[in-house]
Amino acid sequence: MITRETLKSLPSGVKAPPYNVADVKPGIVHFGVGNFFRAHQAFYIDKILKDDPNWGIVGVGLTDGERSEKKAKQFKEQDCLYSLTETAPSGESEVRIIGALRDYLLAPADPEAVLKRLADPSIRIVSMTITEGGYNIDESTGEFDLKNPAVQKDLKNPEKPSTVFGYVVEGLRRRRDAGVKAFTVMSCDNLRHNGHVAHKAFLGYAKARDPELAKWIEENAAFPNGMVDRITPSVSASAHKKLNEDSGLDDDLPLVAEDFTQWVLEDNFADGRPPLEKAGVQLVDDVTDYEHVKIRMLNASHITVCFPGILVGHEYVDEAVNDKELRSNLENYLNKDVIPTLKAPPGMTLEGYRDSVISRFSNRAMGDQVLRVAGDGSSKIQVFWTETVRQALEKKNDISRIAFGIAAYLEMLRGKNEKGETYEPNEPTFGDKQWELAHKDDFESALKLPSFDSWRDLDTSELNAKVVEMRKIIREKGVKAALPK
Numbered sequence: 188m189i190t191r192e193t194l195k196s197l198p199s200g201v202k203a204p205p206y207n208v209a210d211v212k213p214g215i216v217h218f219g220v221g222n223f224f225r226a227h228q229a230f231y232i233d234k235i236l237k238d239d240p241n242w243g244i245v246g247v248g249l250t251d252g253e254r255s256e257k258k259a260k261q262f263k264e265q266d267c268l269y270s271l272t273e274t275a276p277s278g279e280s281e282v283r284i285i286g287a288l289r290d291y292l293l294a295p296a297d298p299e300a301v302l303k304r305l306a307d308p309s310i311r312i313v314s315m316t317i318t319e320g321g322y323n324i325d326e327s328t329g330e331f332d333l334k335n336p337a338v339q340k341d342l343k344n345p346e347k348p349s350t351v352f353g354y355v356v357e358g359l360r361r362r363r364d365a366g367v368k369a370f371t372v373m374s375c376d377n378l379r380h381n382g383h384v385a386h387k388a389f390l391g392y393a394k395a396r397d398p399e400l401a402k403w404i405e406e407n408a409a410f411p412n413g414m415v416d417r418i419t420p421s422v423s424a425s426a427h428k429k430l431n432e433d434s435g436l437d438d439d440l441p442l443v444a445e446d447f448t449q450w451v452l453e454d455n456f457a458d459g460r461p462p463l464e465k466a467g468v469q470l471v472d473d474v475t476d477y478e479h480v481k482i483r484m485l486n487a488s489h490i491t492v493c494f495p496g497i498l499v500g501h502e503y504v505d506e507a508v509n510d511k512e513l514r515s516n517l518e519n520y521l522n523k524d525v526i527p528t529l530k531a532p533p534g535m536t537l538e539g540y541r542d543s544v545i546s547r548f549s550n551r552a553m554g555d556q557v558l559r560v561a562g563d564g565s566s567k568i569q570v571f572w573t574e575t576v577r578q579a580l581e582k583k584n585d586i587s588r589i590a591f592g593i594a595a596y597l598e599m600l601r602g603k604n605e606k607g608e609t610y611e612p613n614e615p616t617f618g619d620k621q622w623e624l625a626h627k628d629d630f631e632s633a634l635k636l637p638s639f640d641s642w643r644d645l646d647t648s649e650l651n652a653k654v655v656e657m658r659k660i661i662r663e664k665g666v667k668a669a670l671p672k
Contacts (some may be wrong), residue, residue: 189268189284189438194358197284198435201270204286206236208266211243211289214302218351219316220246220262220291226271226419228314228375233287234466242461243289245304249351251295261439262291269440272430274552279466281446282434294354298347305358306365311458313355314373315385320566320616321376322388323352326640331391338392345396352392359404360397368458369407375415377486378570379478382453383411409457414477416449416485418547420555445550447543451477476532479574483525484537485544487571490564491519492548493557498666500606504555509547513665518544519671520588528578544661562613564596565621565638573641582643587671590653594669597654598661600625605665628657630655 194203215232217224224246232242246262248255267288274280294301304310325332332338345495348354359369370391374381393401422430422441430441435437452463454470462566464470473479489504492514496507508514518541526537572592579586582593600612614621616637635652660669 189265189270189436190537191266191268191343194268194284200282200318201434201436204233204236204279204284206240206286208268208286208289210570211236211240211286212240212309213245213289213304213307214309215244215312215314216247216301216310217244217314217316218247218249218354219318219321220248220288221316222419222421222442222444223415223417224375225285225288225440225442227415227417227448228316229285229287229448230271230373230417230444230448231463231468232461233283233285234465235461236287236461236579238462238465241309242287244287246288246291246309247301247304248291248293249295249349249354251293255293256296259291259293259296262288265439266424267291269283269442270430270434270436270438271481272434272441272443273446274550276546276550276552278552280433280552282436296350298354301354302358302361305354305370306367307362308362308367310370310429311368312371312373312456312460313358314375315351316375317351318563318566318615319376319378319570320563321351322374322378322384323350324388326569326637331388333391333395337535338639341392342396350392352389355389356393356396356400356404359393359408360430361402363400363403363407367536369404369409371409371411371455371457371460373415375409376587377415377480377482377567378473380412382410382455386410407457409455411453411455412474413453414449414451414474414481416481417444417447418553419444420552420553421559423554426554430615441539443553445547445553447547449481467530468565479529480531480535480537480540482571482640483529483574484521484540485547487525487569487575488517488521488544488548490567490571490596491520491592493560494564494599496557497561497599497610498595498604500604500608501557503551503553504560505549505551505553507557508545512670514545516591518590519593520592523585524575524579524588528575528582558610561599563615564599564612565614565616565636568593568596568638569641576642576650577645580642580647580650586650586653590650591657591669591671593620593639593650593654594657594661595666596638597625597636598658598666600633623641630658 374385451469501507656667
């Protein structure tokens with residue numbers, strides 16, 4: 188395994204951290220230590236620790252169980268070090284050890300340890316990657332869902348929280364009472380205006396707990412918007428083995444990512460920030476245009492090609508995007524449905540961004556699974572497709588490609604591809620009622636799913652009819668027979 192001791196004798200070609208890991212002091216607490224965080228935020232922080240070692244990261248896991256306990260044990264045993272292999276579409280790779288993560292806490296095992304970290308004045312940023320659907324926003328009202336059982340539990344016993352909202356707000360309460368500055372709450376999830384969403388979620392919880400505390404948070408904390416981008420696939424057992432064979436390392440936590448990475452961040456912090464510009468972060472006054480381009484082109488393209496790709500029987504994203512018919516449909520979606528209704532930020536061309544997206548998706552070395560990309564599809568649809576769907580409906584534009592995408596998604600939820608193979612769709616926001624709608628044999632019931640609530644206020648009769656028509660074709664003749672001409 189990798190430890191501080193093994194950093195002294197790394198295999199040839201593996202880059203060690205360009206600083207003394209022992210000198211790094213925590214300045215950030217991060218909730219949700221998944222692969223994307225480790226290849227993105229931790230990667231950027233790693234690049235600035237030589238200049239300022241006071242921004243190390245304490246990771247926090249919120250879930251309990253055997254898998255979570257194993258993850259925590261692996262981080263501890265490896266001194267929270269891990270290897271990151273960056274691979275270009277050409278196949279060229281570079282391996283480095285990331286040392287930005289300086290501790291890992293499993294919250295259910297020791298809630299007080301997490302709260303002490305949050306209250307520590309040296310912690311000046313609390314960040315999170317809790318997925319697009321993790322902010323507990325009720326899609327029907329647009330407000331924080333106070334009826335959530337876990338939220339209710341935290342509100343009844345706020346000093347012993349279990350949710351990220353409970354932890355963060357209790358941490359801020361302790362800081363206020365101790366006369367310590369509020370920290371910055373920084374979302375790193377793929378959400379439009381993710382800072383505004385985080386603000387709504389955490390203030391929604393805080394107001395229900397204590398209006399005076401909520402007022403203090405409103406006046407003293409910061410919630411910057413940010414746009415994050417890097418393809419980081421999950422690592423299968425075989426990929427794990429190959430990464431270690433190629434690097435010469437014995438790493439229990441190896442990670443692979445594409446060589447492309449981007450982070451555009453609003454320069455809005457409550458108590459200082461790392462020198463992120465030295466790591467290549469674009470610090471701006473307004474991230475809106477960057478968000479729109481990324482969400483409506485890259486993120487939307489991911490699910491647009493993966494939903495039908497799953498049905499055809501592809502396993503990986505590069506297979507789906509290199510499927511001639513699926514690629515043509517994706518290019519038509521971008522060229523005809525998205526680009527004409529999108530504004531490019533300064534210095535970017537939408538056509539160039541389109542080509543970059545398709546090239547990145549074609550990177551075979553990523554081994555990025557279509558089922559991973561399609562996971563939490565209901566939440567992703569509401570974030571990634573909504574603006575394009577609304578533009579098409581309001582302007583009465585061609586809806587055929589949009590209808591095909593919805594039809595492919597709904598058929599994908601049924602859990603069987605054209606080869607007769609079964610798989611398990613992952614929809615963490617679905618309850619029994621939603622799964623019942625998704626599994627009905629008729630073609631209309633599933634259109635009642637919350638996945639489509641974001642444009643339900645518009646006239647969707649033509650769109651719904653087209654979705655039904657395409658679902659029938661997919662089921663009777665196959666995915667490609669339903670592709671818009």
